[in-house]
Amino acid sequence: MKKIIPLLSIIICGLFASPAFAQDGEVMIIQKNNCEAMAAEDFDQLCTVMKGRAAEETKLKQARQSVKKSCISVKQLAQLLDYLQLDEHRLDLAKFSYDYCSNPDKYAKVVLPKMKSADSTESLNNFLDQQ
16 A cells, blocks of 8 residues: 555646646656747856866766756757767767657757767667657
8 A cells, every 4th residue: 555655646746747847745757848948048058058168077967957957949959969079978968858858849850960970870769769
């Protein structure tokens, strides 16, 4: 019975969640692709921060934190990917950002070309097929 109650609260929260997320105690439910893109001012500020970071890992971490807080459009994601040089980091951010993307219908067309290697492109294609 103890295991059923948390499951029920997750299901109920999922039914009545706000467009971005619902929070029930420590349970947070992110609703996939049902959000607005980051405001232009906030995105410009993120880009300024990304430009100012030298380390790839720091850029990736900053981008992931910002995307998690506020959804982004595929156009914004493509711009963030341009700040990353390593394809493994581009792939990581691309996969991570999918659930936070405000217009996933344009995702493949805009984001796939940002991958530098055939392996990354194939990996992202496989990821998209599973979504």
